[in-house]
Amino acid sequence: MPAPPRLLVDGVADAALSPLDRGLAYGDGLFETIRFVDGRAPLWPRHMQRLRESCTRLRLPAPDETLLAREAAVVSDGMADAVVRITLTRGLGERGYAMPAAPQPTRIVAAFPAPVLMPESYRDGVHLRLCELRLAEQPLLAGIKHLNRLEQVLARAEWDDPSIADGLLLDGAGRVISSTMANLFAVIGGVLVTPSLDRCGVAGVARAEVLAAREVQVRELALDELLHASEWFLSSSVRGIVPVRSMAGTVYVPGPVTRVLQAHWRGLGFPMELS
Missing domain, CATH: 3.20.10.10 (D-amino Acid Aminotransferase, subunit A, domain 2)
Structure with missing residues (x-):
């Protein structure tokens, strides 16, 4: 069995995602899948640029990129070759498609072993x-x-x-x-x-x-x-x-x-x- 991913939800280790989260209910959010090698992500700036631009298009508050970098380092610590997935949702909201007036995004940062390609x-x-x-x-x-x-x-x-x-x-x-x-x-x-x-x-x-x-x-x-x-x-x-x-x-x-x-x-x- 593969090892479970290391996971932070809004900075909390192994926290659960609310079933009322709009990411789960409507797919209302974004994600980035980032390769880390020996603790370094060579394409990090490009991932952050796309995340910022995507947040603008979806009218999502942009996350704190320094915080994301810290959390990515925490979940991938000790992994020589890792894939870090950063998921950003619009957070909790009432039933219905209307966006919350003041969204509080949910931030999920998880690390997985990088896939092996022969x-x-x-x-x-x-x-x-x-x-x-x-x-x-x-x-x-x-x-x-x-x-x-x-x-x-x-x-x-x-x-x-x-x-x-x-x-x-x-x-x-x-x-x-x-x-x-x-x-x-x-x-x-x-x-x-x-x-x-x-x-x-x-x-x-x-x-x-x-x-x-x-x-x-x-x-x-x-x-x-x-x-x-x-x-x-x-x-x-x-x-x-x-x-x-x-x-x-x-x-x-x-x-x-x-x-x-x-x-x-x-x-x-x-x-x-x-x-």
Whole structure:
């Protein structure tokens, strides 16, 4: 049995969440999933930037980032490689969708052991499948990491083959958006491309790091274009830069752009073994 997560609710160890919390009742809140290595979170500033911007869009009071950093350090203390999840909800409220006039957000900070990805996944890539589920468009929520992940839950339920690492998600018009748990980039005609996320999808912090490190074309991406890419990879703040090895019967080989960005990821301080 895996060890239970270390958990703080509003700074209290192992405290319970109220069943009246709006995060539980309505998915009314946000979360960040942050990789810590030897007590350090290289992408912490990007996570905090997204959290601030997301709070503004959801009309949530922004949390004290210094307090979050302290609590993240407490729950991850002694863990060489950890994933810290920070969840922020609108807190308690009366029944109904109306926002509380003076919300008192609930703050949950928990630490888990980082997932283990085999060296061959980074070296050779992973296998993907195309999901039947299509993402709904909601521009107001597009890009942010809100608590409602039912689309991803249902998409992930479409397969139980352990050889499939992830599923590709399209929107209702058939445009490529992401995988169930990562953003994606593809080299098409020598140009690095990533899907636009102005209608749906999550704008990950690893995606933001790639956009800052390389010249990238952000645009609508058709499935046929993606399947004919010379190389493509997934980006995730937890797993890093992971090449795609196969999709829909097509086999790919990790290319030079993928390798450069893997090296960039290691340079940030994240482990990534290729052998």
